Amino acid sequence: MTRMLKILKKPVTCMLIAIFCGFVVSALILFATGYNPTQSLAIMFNAVFSRPKFITNVIIKSTPIILTGLSVAFAFRTGLFNIGAEGQYIAATIASTVVGISLDLHPILQIPIVILSGVLVGALWGAFIGFLKAKFGIHEVITSIMLNWTTLYLNNYVANSARFHKPESDGTYPINDSGLTMILYNWKFSEEGRSFLKNNQTLNDILLKTDLNIGFIVAIIAAIIVWVLLYKTSKGYELRTVGLNPHAAKYAGISVNRSIVFSMLIAGALSGLAGALYVTGSSSHNIHVLSMFENNGFNGLAVALIASSSPIGCIFAGLMFSGLIYAGQSLQFKTGAPSEIVNIMIGTIVFFVALTQIIPVIADKFTRRRSEHVK
Amino acid sequence: MKRVMALTLFLAMIISTAGCSIKTGLEDEEKKFTVAMVTDTGGVNDQSFNSSAWEGMSKFAENTGSKARYIESSQASDYLVNIDRLADENCDLIWGIGFALSDVVQRAAKTNPELNYAIADYSFGDKTPENITGVFFRAEESAFVVGFIAGMTTKTDSVGFVGGIKGSVIDQFEYGYRAGVVYASKLRGKSINIRVQYAESFSDAAKGKAIASLMYSNGCDVVLHAAGGAGVGVIEAAKEAGKFAIGADLDQSYLAPNNVLTSAMKNVGKAVEIVSTKALSGEKTGGKDLSFGIKEDCVGIPDENPNVAPDVVQKAKELEEKIGSGEIKPPNNLESYNEFIKAINVKK
Structure with a gap:
């Protein structure tokens, strides 16, 4: 019993219980709205796991939200709430698109330049927010929400500008082919590639019908780097100290202001990486006129929450989140369920995950009662 | 290291599940x-x-x-x-x-x-x-008809057009509309001035409103928009100026029942x-x-046009029939517009 309670108190167990509860409530909602819950859940399972192509799509879709999740998680560990991930993401897509269209170098140079331009602009966006907080004490939530909208309209301006706008479309030209980060991109559309793929159904599915790209690998590496930076370096120790108690950190001789700017810089760079990898890795390789946010940054908030701000956890949380979105679209197709139902399901699961803190409390209560009983 | 191991194992697990599927009961459904x-x-x-x-x-x-x-x-x-x-x-x-x-x-x-x-x-x-x-x-067919209505309705002999971003789809609207106005002016035997301006956006309602307001204050009393969300600003401007706007794509009269003259609808x-x-x-x-087009009943004007004079509605319906039968072929770009103007011959 004690052992079970101990297991219950582990964060991973809490998370799994929360996800399970989320699915149970989702099933109830589906039932209440007139859809067969077991059938719906089976459809969602199949939508992700029944074919390698589906898993590939989930992985591709998870890349940006893992990175924005990392961005939010990193800022959160250092005491900042980076709700501006959305704006940093959009800023990076603008920068990468503009650079990707303007330059056409050899891929070995082009790819790093396009990606770095996005990362750099994202980092600047983040650092600006950090600077305003450090220098003038303006709360980062306010500045970053404002900056999100500013960036959205900047995006629309660039997408409509004479230099980049593609006629008869709602966006810019795609970036030059030399900047694309899709795996085997040139080969798979060539005659040779297509005749080879015809004989291999699985590879054909994965390569030709999806935008398989290097983004996911980069995201995993980024997660590991963030983890090392936070937990294995003295800089990370400083940042976390500021996050836990800025006054104590100041007393201990840590420059709080510099640390705020630095951590927003890193957070912005991570969101920027998400945007840059999206432009180089997923069709249509350009930016569109946006009437609303596409939510890559805001979904990052949910990912960071599910992962309870653990960098490695963001990978799993991102995969789960994109799996839910992906499966939700299949559910919509198969049963005709409106997207609202699907969003309610996702929301329910996130809600339960946010409630996980209750489980250790309950477990504690049990332990106490037991020990009292022993007395 | 342990975490890296766990991660690799997890990914291996996910990939190995590929191909598993649960029966959902939908498979047996009749095709x-x-x-x-x-x-x-x-x-x-x-x-x-x-x-x-x-x-x-x-x-x-x-x-x-x-x-x-x-x-x-x-x-x-x-x-x-x-x-x-x-x-x-x-x-x-x-x-x-x-x-x-x-x-x-x-x-x-x-x-x-x-x-x-x-x-x-x-x-x-x-x-x-x-x-x-x-x-x-x-779309030039419905634009032609609303252009005709605009030309018949205008009291100041001046009408306007606000486009979104120049392109072949918006050209259909612009030149169809222009031709319709010219057609009406020939019928009425007087010249009607047409102002054309682009908002360079399909979403900037403020800009649409600014352009339309200027048109109204310069004497236009009917303005067609083909500018998506920016066009909503055109209708707003009409409401404020007490003049007429013409909607696009849908029957937009619900936006301003007294100021939307008619709409150039597209029935997807x-x-x-x-x-x-x-x-x-x-x-x-x-x-x-x-x-x-009109022949397939996919473009046209709404059934109810309370702001248009009944005799103009009657003539517009006749015009629709003529377009449907191919007797009139509205222009959809500058080139065909110039030809149309040269060949125009209106029986009074």
């Missing part, structure tokens, strides 16, 4: 003719293109006992994934709604040569692949219904563009 559509990021309830298309598709399914399905795209990157998803589901006709999906429909048609696709409001011209049907609208749903019915009956529609 029906299935049409499906992917919306753009507006979603299926956008009160515009997507909702009109879905309406038409549902009607088609109801009338013929086929199955209709849709998937909403929440991001531009969903287009490819969603169009591809439909390819796995044995759909008999796959619709992309709106020109934003043209690239992915083209790519999917290339990788799935055995499937049939259709794209609404886009034309691949001569390069239409064998398994894609391009569906576009002769009707076209979706027609093309889907053709596909059901086995007619080959791929490899070419199908254009829809």
Whole structure:
């Protein structure tokens, strides 16, 4: 019993219980709205796991939200709430698109330049927010929400500008082919590639019908780097100290202001990486006129929450989140369920995950009662 | 290190589950003719293109006992994934709604040569692949009719046009409208001035409003917009100035019942219904563009036009018939407009 309670108190167990509860409530909602819950859940399972192509799509879709999740998680560990991930993401897509269209170098140079331009602009966006907080004490939530909208309209301006706008479309030209980060991109559309793929159904599915790209690998590496930076370096120790108690950190001789700017810089760079990898890795390789946010940054908030701000956890949380979105679209197709139902399901699961803190409390209560009983 | 191991194991686990599937009970369902559509990021309830298309598709399914399905795209990157998803589901006709999906429909048609696709409001011209049907609208026909109404209604002999971003679709509106106004001016025997300006945006309502306000204060009393969301600003300006605006795509009179003269409507749903019915009956529609206009009842003015004088409505309806029968062919670009003006001959 004690052992079970101990297991219950582990964060991973809490998370799994929360996800399970989320699915149970989702099933109830589906039932209440007139859809067969077991059938719906089976459809969602199949939508992700029944074919390698589906898993590939989930992985591709998870890349940006893992990175924005990392961005939010990193800022959160250092005491900042980076709700501006959305704006940093959009800023990076603008920068990468503009650079990707303007330059056409050899891929070995082009790819790093396009990606770095996005990362750099994202980092600047983040650092600006950090600077305003450090220098003038303006709360980062306010500045970053404002900056999100500013960036959205900047995006629309660039997408409509004479230099980049593609006629008869709602966006810019795609970036030059030399900047694309899709795996085997040139080969798979060539005659040779297509005749080879015809004989291999699985590879054909994965390569030709999806935008398989290097983004996911980069995201995993980024997660590991963030983890090392936070937990294995003295800089990370400083940042976390500021996050836990800025006054104590100041007393201990840590420059709080510099640390705020630095951590927003890193957070912005991570969101920027998400945007840059999206432009180089997923069709249509350009930016569109946006009437609303596409939510890559805001979904990052949910990912960071599910992962309870653990960098490695963001990978799993991102995969789960994109799996839910992906499966939700299949559910919509198969049963005709409106997207609202699907969003309610996702929301329910996130809600339960946010409630996980209750489980250790309950477990504690049990332990106490037991020990009292022993007395 | 432990975490890295755990991660690798987890990923290996995920990949190994590939191929597992649970029986859902849907597999045994009787195979029906299935049409499906992917919306753009507006979603299926956008009160515009997507909702009109879905309406038409549902009607088609109801009338013929086929199955209709849709998937909403929440991001531009969903287009490819969603169009591809439909390819796995044995759909008999796959619709992309709106020109934003043209690239992915083209790519999917290339990788799935055995499937049939259709794209609404886009034309691949001569390069239409064998398994894609391009569906576009002769918007110049409805623009011509509303231009005629504008020309007949104006008291200041000055009308305006606010476009979104210059392109072939908006050209249809502009030149159709211009020709309609000229037609009316010949009928009335006096010259009518036309002001044309572009908002350089389909979403900037403030800019649409600013342009229209200037037009109204310079003497225009009827302004047509073909500017999407920016056009909402044009209608607002009309409301404030107490003048008339003409709506586009849908019957927009609900935005300002006393100030929307009429609307140049595009009925995507009707076209979706027609093309889907053709596909059901086995007619080959791929490899070419199908254009829809007044004749097919896919463009036109609303049935009720309370702000237009009854005799003008009567004449506009007659004009619609003439366009439907091919007697009048409204121009859709500068070139055909110039020819139209040269050849114009109005019987009073």
